[in-house]
Amino acid sequence: MTSLPRLHLGTGNPGKLREYQAILGELGHEFLPLSAPEPEETAPDLDGNARLKASFYARHAGALTLAEDAGLVVPSLGGLPGVISARFSDCEVDTSTGRVLSYRASGRPREALDEANRHRLLQLLSAHEGDARRASFQVVIALAAPDGAILFTARGEAHGRILREPRGLGGFGYDALFSGDETDGLTFAEVDPARKNAVSHRRKALELIRRWMREHPQVR
Ligand code: ITT
Numbered sequence: 001m002t003s004l005p006r007l008h009l010g011t012g013n014p015g016k017l018r019e020y021q022a023i024l025g026e027l028g029h030e031f032l033p034l035s036a037p038e039p040e041e042t043a044p045d046l047d048g049n050a051r052l053k054a055s056f057y058a059r060h061a062g063a064l065t066l067a068e069d070a071g072l073v074v075p076s077l078g079g080l081p082g083v084i085s086a087r088f089s090d091c092e093v094d095t096s097t098g099r100v101l102s103y104r105a106s107g108r109p110r111e112a113l114d115e116a117n118r119h120r121l122l123q124l125l126s127a128h129e130g131d132a133r134r135a136s137f138q139v140v141i142a143l144a145a146p147d148g149a150i151l152f153t154a155r156g157e158a159h160g161r162i163l164r165e166p167r168g169l170g171g172f173g174y175d176a177l178f179s180g181d182e183t184d185g186l187t188f189a190e191v192d193p194a195r196k197n198a199v200s201h202r203r204k205a206l207e208l209i210r211r212w213m214r215e216h217p218q219v220r
Helices: 014-027 047-061 082-091 108-122 193-199 201-215
Strands: 005-011 030-034 064-072 092-093 099-103 132-145 150-162 177-180
Touching: 005 014, 005 047, 005 092, 005 132, 014 030, 014 064, 014 193, 047 064, 047 082, 047 132, 047 150, 047 193, 064 201, 082 108, 099 132, 132 201, 150 201, 193 201
Parallel strands: 005 030, 005 064
Antiparallel strands: 064 132, 092 099, 132 150, 150 177
């Protein structure tokens, strides 16, 4: 059905992997998940970390590879949790500037860390009302050549607000707290996965990746 080349995907997050499976399947892209040790995310922003991860995984696979960095951005918290979304509860932060003051890895398993991150977010927003609860999921997806060179990056955003308590059992990460503008106020954990995948930050960035691949058929 497609002449698009097969892509490798570097991620250690099973929630992301499920969404790539669904979205890339729909877009007619074959892909292979990579199992590799995860690189340290040392860049100060999503773009830098997406590039670093894609280069790392592409060199590991010796193949055309996608990787992403994503986060939840809350403007009233200075843009936090943002680039530290995955380890928010392990960080000491200044919510007036969005600065990370310190980080100490708790070593908690992913599910427990996600739970602690949601709890932290609710705590920090407990006195916030109305527009102060606005938020967006943001992602940068990078495509790297087999030698690790970055070929293209794409950004996607999904806008909504943070509820006062979780709703829904689907999704991952902050989904149960995120009431989406494009999902009629339902959370990304309440809607059918296909509905999240139709409007998500990840979907929008992957559409741009597909468009770029079609415009560059020589890239294999
Ligand atoms: P990688 O191996 O792909 O790096 P990760 O979980 O470490 O997986 P990130 O560094 O990109 O991923 O961290 C993003 C965090 O932001 C992730 O752990 C979630 O808590 C949250 N997040 C990102 N996209 C999300 C989504 O679609 N729904 C809910 N939470 C999301």
